[in-house]
Amino acid sequence: MKVEFWRSAEEYAASRQIEELVHREFPAFASEFTDPVGRRRFLQLMGASLALAGAGACTRQPDEKIVPYVRQPEEIIPGRPLYFATAIAEGGVAMPVLVESHMGRPTKIEGNPEHPASLGATDPQTQAAILSLYDPDRLQTITYRGDVRPWGAFLGAIQLAMTAQRSKQGAGLRILTGTITSPTLADQLETLRKELPNATWHSWEPVARLVPGDDFTYNFDRADVVLAIGSDFLGCGPGHVRYARDFASRRRAALSHGGTRLYVVESCPTITGSKADHRLPLKPSDIVQFAQAATGGAGLKTGPSTQDFLNAALSDLRAHRGRSIVIAGDTQPSEVHALVRQLNETLGNIGSTVVPIPSIEPRSIDHVASIRDLTAAMAAGQVDMLIVVGGNPVFDAPADLNFADALKKVGLSVHLSSTEDETSELCHWNVPLSHALESWSDARSYDGTVSIVQPLIAPLYGSRTAHEVLAALSSRPERTSYEIVREYWLKTRGLDEKQWRRALHDGFIAGSAETRGAQAPPRPQAPPGPEAPPRPEAPGTARGPNPEARGPIEIQFRPDPTIGDGRFANNGWLQELPKPLTKLTWDAAAYISPATAERMGVADGDIVELRANGRRIHMPVLSVPGHAADSVTVHFGYGRRRAGRVGTGVGFNAYPLRTSDAPWTTRGEIVKTGQRYSLATTQNHFLMENRNVVRVATVEQYKQEPEIIKHMGHTPPKTLTLYPQFEYTGNQWGMAIDLDACTGCSACVVACQAENNVPVVGKSQVMVNREMHWLRVDTYYRGEPDNPEVYHQPVPCMHCETAPCEPVCPVAATAHSAEGLNDMVYNRCVGTRYCSNNCPYKVRRFNFLLYQDFTTPSLQGMRNPDVTVRSRGVMEKCTYCVQRINEGRIAAKREERDIRDGEIKTACQQACPADAIVFGNLSDPKSRVVKLKAEQRNYGLLEDLNTRPRTTYLAALRNPNPALAGEQAEAPVRHED
């Protein structure tokens, strides 16, 4: 049976394995009892366990202590959380957050709703930052060559070395940082440079922008037509959380007047590509050519379909002058950026939808050139003293520079790091770095707004901030970061006490974003026009694909979508988070197109050797529908040698192939090795067969016939059921998920994990379908595998009105609540798993083993105290965040009022950048969720089963350009009754 929507190549080909997968709850051998134990022995063991369990249950609860304060802080009410505004600046750019704190323990991170860069939403990495804070593998003490030393000893050693440096004006002093947007840190570095004019500040961020200079912010809420050239503006980079919100809101608002349109040109499928109305997969060198052709340069060599795509996009853009955006990805070569800028100028977008701002970095430089200079100096023995502030250059610096060897020639090396990593191993002094939730600092967000970073908790270990370590180099070494940051803002920047307090309360300094107004800044360099000779590239600037190089395949480097450049490798939540689109967990793979895979004769999991520039790496292959042919995308960040108990030795390292002259794309060869490797992807887990699970129409179709979505399925009458009808006297809860807005970013999955104490299970358990995420995001494809349409569908518990799980539980551990919830009672569950077997949506998760870590002390502090921590043998599932519902209901009753619409937000809803998830009271006709469910786009998943789900979906709508009609899918399939 050919299917319209498919989730994997197997399903596309309708293979036999997939049929077997669909019919089994868990894969073969995952649920069988395979131990070589006979029937009698089994019964004996069971009998003994039962008796022991019975006897063991007869114990009294152990005594607990209550430890009150000696002097209770005024604002703390024991049992009620407090929220503090701060910011997390991983990779330099601030993500403004509100952090929930229970009696001084931060437990949950949310976006700051008042900050323009968040509007309340977050991304998966920010959600997972709480786990990094409590990571038991954090560096805990200052060490010198492996021996524990006090801070005073470190200060002494530094001051001694600085005395020598002062005599030669800092000629031997080098400081290496990542991307810095902190005004205070920049000021400290500037002061240091004045004291020691010969000292040098180097920067290296593995995912730094290629093009130094001014930044742009984009107003997607004012753009009707967007052309993204190699840009994943919805998925990564500064501002992506805000952009996803703006993009979705414009799309929603524009439904009434024709809709918005997104064109995407990219090599590797991204979540931005998945939202495209028209997507064109091109290999990296063709993308450069595409940009040239778009500005009237050289013609296209990639065929007529590309030309048609370009013509359609260009005429669409021209028809929306001032209301369109052309955006190039940060990894595109400077040439593409110049061309894109030219396009935006011609289209009149500069100042309206594309706003130039001064660079948010205090010093915008080419990171590749900077690390190259540093390594050369180190290798030449010119560096007496190197301070590495964060980062892990031994692991992630360009491979051709041999950073590790050069580091060994440094007289005194200091590494400030949160964990003991590859760089710590080779540095003399290791100083633990404070987590953002333990630090005073500041940082700018994508638009330049400054957030003050304030601590939620005193450092768990004797860690220090970058400010304190830099202060150690100065003449006033004993200052705390609070004094440093406060002094900078109050003395240097002239904030008064009231403004300072306001900034701490709000999470940002209002009006601190510097703007250039509508005027475009002078261009940093003339864009190469059609006649202009090729601009000679300065040595060290990153180059695009070299057209002269001939190789059978183009290799593209990208940071891993979940663990980034490797910095989150020890974060189990991000390791286990299925990567958007491929749903790969715990590994990096070489992504190639299905056609390329077929041509090479490789299957998913075959290990290939990638060769480029005389270097080689091994990596398993994963064919990704929609990937550009003749190119391969490798994600760096995996293969950490020293990361901690979670990340060490996990996956394959791509950095050895990444060189300083080709950090993002290169040419090389791909060779089959014949070895196999098991990849844990959840793509085929919890399949729901193909029963109108995803419903899609075009904007045109929907406008002409709004009932079209309803007609795609069959809704049986409500009376056609054997279940008792529930009468609702009060509130009843429901959820609407807008598939048109959902980008598949998976922030909701990590938010759910953090809120509900969901455990991490590990790769081997993921491979047997035992991941515990209460919420999964399914990816569906439609069309041919070379460039399919992509749809994302978050699937939490549906909280069915006639729930199939409820009647089959022998101990009534899952029951209907008076507010329509499908409650799960852990203390009653005996683990028969009948409920999970009977759930058509496959949203129930069973603790096959003791997945939860009950013993590690630091992790106990992290848990949400409002949610039970589940043990082995217990079924669990999405509760609609019942702890938040109860909290909201109690608060309303305390104040003798009704619960306000929007007052109770589920964790997934709160984290969603696209505002795709709306939760609310179905009994309140004025609530937002009721209005959404009244839309004609609204449909229930598998509603022909008459389960009457409370979670429903709003169908995705595409807005194809009529000029490109034909490449779009055929008319929607109607359900035949």
Add this chain to the structure above:
Amino acid sequence: MSQIFQRSTNTLSRLSIFGALIGVGLLLWITVVISRSGYVTQAGIAREQPIQFSHAHHVGGMGIDCRYCHTSVEESAFANVPPTKTCMSCHSQIWAQSPMLEPVRSSFRTGQPLEWTRVHDLPDFAYFNHSIHVKQGIGCATCHGEVNRMPLMSQYSSLTMEWCIECHRAPERFIRPRDQVFNMEWEPPADDPDFGVKLVKQYGIGTIEHLTSCSTCHR
């Protein structure tokens, strides 16, 4: 051929069948009795504390309101145990030299908190919220007993689910006016059998279905 079984076998077999049944029943009954006894629930057992604090003296004798110490009872799930400073607000003046209060003074001096043994300890999968019970007219004494008569603090009720549900199924039997919540001596008016029913309506207490939904207490 002689009989294999004698006549007495009938009696013996009857005895063993009924004996077994009664034996199993007895075992079950004993289990039930033990699991509800003070030995398991710890009801009625006074606990060892760093200071043998007397509610009878402070509440019964001095007439101090519950909320003087348990400040968060109206706002939070947790009715907090007071910080040392609260004790010292009086005991820096009264009984300031009493050897019995040395642990309090030393805590205040050194900043080391007092460690009290929890008397009312629900299982971790049950989420009780003080603020809503107090708001909806459930008196302190209903669950904690007349602490004004307790020289040493002990758990008054069994705190079993059976005991919780007793009230959640029939709140009208236990509800009292909001202004009497902190009154230890309050008695329902004997002349008005509908008193509780009226209050349940007036305070907008949820239906029995709401009060007995699993997620009301378990999450």
